[in-house]
Amino acid sequence: MLMAMRYHIWTEGCQMNEADSAKLAAGLARLGYQEASRPEEADLAVVNTCVVRQKAEDRAISYLGYLRHLKEKRNPGMRIAVMGCLVGPRVDDLKARLPFVDIWARPQDFDAILRELVPENDLGGEFWPETFPEPRGPTAYVPVVHGCNKFCTYCIVPYRRGRERSRTIEDVRREVAYLCGRGVREVTLLGQTVEAYGKDLPDRPDLGDLMAAIHDTPGLLRIRFLTSYPKDMTEHIVRSVAELPKVCEYFNIPVQAGDNEVLARMRRGYTVEEYLEWVDRIRELVPGCAITTDVIVGFCGETEKQFQHTLDLLERVRFDKVHVAAYSPRPGTIAWRQMEDDVPHHEKMRRLHAVEAVQERIASEINAALVGTVQEVLVEGERGGKPFGRTRSNKLVHFPGEARPGELVQVRVTRASAWSLQGELVAAAAPAGS
Incomplete structure (x- = not known):
């Protein structure tokens, strides 16, 4: 008997990228491929790459060396197949550098x-049926707009993923229904700038319209979205979060810097004051x-004074979480071509650690205030014999206790750290599939 090909x-x-990999996996399954848990067992090894940071690119190149x-x-x-943002328009250079791919x-x-x-296919032409990713748990990512039109000076994404392209509401609705029919209870709508959704569609629906359109999907309990671009945020989108019961009260809004001169060099398109106005309105x-x-x-060009303005912004806003990175020049970007690193x-590492220290204190204080409160938690799985999940505000x-993935339960918070919460089960709020 012939063995199935493995990937x-x-x-x-x-x-x-995670969503892209899931969709490719579904396409491979349609072709009869089976998943291998290790590359050593695979007939096809796919590397889905990221080049937003130098470390991410280095990890991909290192892994490709192992596959070689x-x-x-x-x-x-x-x-060996390579996909993702490493594969730019000058692929011939990569082919010469990595001839084993x-x-x-x-x-x-x-x-x-x-x-x-x-x-x-047997009819002599290509045929690719509509393919949605197979879920691996009660949560799933659903890309709704691809690409980016912003061209921030430090960012390679627009050059690799192209201009903003939205999926139709009906297309997204079909995928969400498919996922929920297979056990998904929470979807996160994805875009490099997710509020740009719909600007290129004929009727110009926005993200709020999309969330309303999928809101009543059978089995769906929660909706999230990311990543936000501050200048694209609208009153209608924020009110949709406030008014649609299944949309979680959670916003990921990258600020990147707390100084107006730095923001201008980054070409972010807004000032600190404008960002703060939106935070206050939200x-x-x-x-x-x-x-x-x-x-x-x-x-x-970031000076110590300008960096201190970023620390001031953290104290002013008191974010629930901050993802901080040291700037690394990306070949092809405006900053790489025109600015000095x-x-x-x-000094970058010192500033990075300073942000981490300030944010750890702030997050610890925010989470400590939750001790004693009862939180709705969507169970995602089990670690160390204990269930875990996330609150509506995305706290781990x-x-x-007894709780299955996909269930909504009520949990009283008993302990808190900057990174997660500990609690005790109070009651089940909604069973999986309700």
Whole structure:
């Protein structure tokens, strides 16, 4: 009996990459491939890459080196495919650098990989049925707008993922219904700038319209969205969060810097004052919401005083979580071409650790205030014999007791740290599938 071909996908980077990998896996399953838990067992090894930071690119190149060793020493029949943001318009340079790679695919170009595996069907033409990813738990990412039109000076994404392209509401609705029919209870709507959704569609629906359209999907209990671009946030979107019961009170709004001169060099398109106006308005319309952000330290020309303005912003806003990164030049970006990377590495690291220290204190204080409260938790799985899940504000909660993935339960918070909560089960709020 013939053995089924096996694949393994290694994914680096953002939630969009995770969603892309899941969709490719569904396409491979349609072709009869089975998933291998390790690359050593695979006939096809796929590397889904990220180049937003140098470290992410380095990890992908290192992993490709390991796959080359596997292919040359142990499995000469293995095919290696590379997809994601490493694959830019000058793919010939990559082919020369990495000649052992068999297949190259630009972001979202899943068919480039599938075509290489099955060039034609029995009728002599290509046929790719509509493919939705198979869920691996009660939560799922659903890309709704691809690409980015912003061209921030430090960012490579627009050059690799292209201009903003929205899916239709009906297309998204079909995927959400498919996922919920297979056990998903929470969907996160994804976009590099998710509030740009619909601007390129004929009727110009916005993210609020999309959330309303999927809100009553059978089985769906929660809706989230990310990542937000401050200038694209609208009153209608914020009011949709406030008024639609299934939409979680959670906003991820990258600020990147707390100084107006730095923001201008980044070409972010807003000032600190404008950002703060939106934060205040969001908290007015959605009381108790969680707001998280991204920060880049050590960007070109950032002085100590300008960095202190970023620390001041953290104290002013009191974010629930901050993802901080040291600036690393990305070839092809405006900053790489036109600006000097003049902040020393050791100073970037000092500033990064300073942000982490301030944010750890703030997050500890925010989470400590939740001790004694009862939180709605969507159970996602089990670790160390204890269920875990997330609150509507995206806080990770561990608790003892009986609870299955996909259930909504009530948990009283008993302990808190900057990173997670501990609690005790109070009652089940809604069973899986309700």
